Each structure stands twice: as structure tokens, then as C-alpha cells.
Amino acid sequence: MTVDASGHAGAAGKAGGASLEFRGVTKRYDSGVGAPGAVNDLSFQVPAGTICVLVGPSGCGKTTSLKMVNRLIEPSAGEILLDGVNVQSQPVTALRRRIGYVIQQVGLFPHLTIGRNVAVVPGLEGWSSQRQRARTQELLGLVGLDPRRYENRYPNQLSGGERQRVGVARALAADPPLMLMDEPFAAVDPIVRERLQDEFLRLQRELAKTILFVTHDIDEAIKMGDLIAVMQEGGRLAQFGPPDEILAHPSSEFVARFVGEDRGLKRLSLRTVADLRVEKMGRPVGLPRFTPGTKLRDALAILLVADTRGGIALDEGGRPRGLVTVDAIASSLTDDPPARVGA
Ligand SMILES: Nc1ncnc2c1ncn2[C@@H]1O[C@H](COP(=O)(O)OP(=O)(O)OP(=O)(O)O)[C@@H](O)[C@H]1O
Ligand SMILES: [Mg+2]
Secondary structure (H helix, E strand, O other): OEEOOOOOOOOOOOOOOOOEEEEEEEEOOOOOOOOOOOEEEEEEEEOOOOEEEEEOOOOOOHHHHHHHHOOOOOOOEEEEEEOOEEHHHOOHHHHHHOEEEEOOOOOOOOOOOHHHHHOHHHHHOOOOHHHHHHHHHHHHHHOOOOHHHHOOOOHHHOOHHHHHHHHHHHHHOOOOOEEEEEOOOOOOOHHHHHHHHHHHHHHHHHHOOEEEEEEOOHHHHHHHOOEEEEEEOOOEEEEEEOHHHHHHOOOOHHHHHHHOOOHHHHHHOOOEHHHOOOEOOOOOOOOOEEOOOOEHHHHHHHHHHHOOOEEEEEOOOOOEEEEEEHHHHHHHHHOOOOOOOOO
8 A cells, every 4th residue: 555645845945935024013903992903913924935834814814914914904003024124114006016916705706707817917917918828828737727728717717726726826927925814724624625735835835926815724834834823812823933833832822722732743754654664674574654745644544444564665766665564653742843944
């Protein structure tokens, strides 16, 4: 039995992105004295080329935080710096053209073809129609939609998952260094969502954009994020850090409850067989075989179901590298986390 699953490595260092910083950002919709803020003194830094996920329960201020970056909403206090420059000091139109935005309900223009939808920003930028068309075709191909089949259709002639991909293609059109994505994969069923997540991570390894990604789903946050900002009621930052750190050391009761009691298992989904120290083996027969990219969580499940204490770790060339045991998987959680950024 051979199992394959791709691990996640960020793409920092390839520098397709801009750095982003929230500095004491607060938003009060109601200016009444003592009114609770929607976002409260939010501070964190996102290095260029990484994915930062804002996660938290409904109403905790995720969308508000996102919209303050492209100035659809102005903060009541604090500042947001894009490549070190306060976004409020920049003309709104120029700023928004540097920021791709994927909104919760996709928001394609129903009366424009898929091709025209993707080319909206390049059109505003005054690109020649030839260049717009080439870019549209390139992007549709990149998100897995054959341009010849999709370019001339209208949004209502696409499935939900296909529309989500067009939304991502449109946000990428003018090659922005920063992408804001508000629950971009929420409106599709779990199987399609998983495929879109995998495709997007693969794309990101090449593009290395800086991405601020909103979800209320902790599993999606762990899968997609190089960094996670856990927010809680009242728009406060509960914890900020890499997924493994948040799972290993939740800073409060709230975070521990939010990430779930199975946080140990979740940490195993961040590690692959390639990260594991393997044991020497004799001549094993009939054991499960694992490719280097197999997540330890999947390997563990397979070992438990197969009722065997060991499986064979294969190297990149498919040759046996050593024995993977349940004990080794369990003790890997005491090791340092694997490098995720720039790996
Ligand atoms: N225009 C507005 N006027 C007044 N209050 C608002 C406005 N927009 C949002 N709020 C409030 O601000 C808080 C944060 O809203 P926000 O949309 O940022 O939450 P969210 O974390 O994105 O939630 P969800 O997961 O449900 O999308 C909520 O309590 C909401 O009711
Ligand atoms: Mg929201």
C-alpha cells in the first residue's frame, strides 16, 4: 500500500509579495463612549511571501480587519503598513490595484463573461486587449479551467467550485503583491474545498504572494497558514504564531478550546514521513508503505487500521528508507516543528 499526500511549505524568499503589518489597529463602528470595538488593538506582522490566516468565531472582526487593509473600512485608531508605508497615506485607487481581493460570496459580475471578469483590473489599468486576453488565458489555465471552454461563458453557467476559481484568478490578474481572501472556499462542499485548498497552496509555492486569509474553520487555518492569528470576541488577538506553536502551546483557555481537544492529532497533520527519524529494519513483508509526503496523521491512521506497529518509509526514489512506528510518530511531537516557511 502506498500513500501519497502533499505537505505544505510556504514560499518565502521568492519575493512575489509585500510585507504587511497591523499596528495597534482598532475599529469602533459605534462612536459611543464605552462601546465595544469590532476590532481592538490588533498588532501583528506578516513577512512578504507568506500566508497569514485570521481565524475566530463569527463576529470577532475578521472581515473588518481585512477591509481595513484595502480601505473599504477606515480604522478608528492605529495603522496598517504595506511594505512599510501606511495604507492611509496612499490614494485608494492605486492601493486597491496592488491588492487582490477575493470576497466571501465570490462576487463575479453576472453580465460579464468569465474572460471579462478576470480582466477587470487589467482593463482599468489600461492594458492592451491582446495583453488582457493573454493574461486571462494564462490565469484560467493556472486555476485549472481550460480557457477555451470557460472564457466565453457567464458566471451562472459555472459550478460553485468553478466560480471560486474564477474569483481567485480575477484577484491575481494584475499580479498584486498582496491578496486578501475572505472565506474564499467556504461556499463549496468539503471535497471541492480540499481540492481548491491544495491547488491554491501549489499555486502559492510558485507565486509567493503575501496573503491575508480569513476563515472560521481551524482546520483550514492550520492547513493554509504559515502564520495564524486567532481572534476572539470583541476583536481581540488571542494568539499569533505558526500553526504548530499554537497547537502545541495554546496561550489561553479560549485558544485551547478553539483549536480543539485533538490538537495533538492536528499537529501530526503538519508533519510528514520525511520529517521522521526512521528505525533500521530487517526484511519486512506486507507492511504499509509511505511516500515522503505522507502526513503523519494519515500514516498513524493507516497503521492503526492495519493493526501493525510499523510501516515502510520510502525515499524520493521509492526505495525503502526505514521503519515508521506508532511510537516514533508519537514521539515526533516532542521534536522541533518542521520548517514550513521557505522549505
Ligand atoms: N457596518 C457595521 N456597523 C456596525 N457594526 C458592524 C458593521 N459591520 C460589522 N459590524 C459588527 O462588527 C463585528 C465584527 O464584524 P465582522 O464582519 O468583522 O466579523 P467576522 O469575524 O468577519 O464574522 P463572520 O465570521 O460571521 O463573517 C460584529 O459584531 C458585527 O456585528
Ligand atoms: Mg466575515
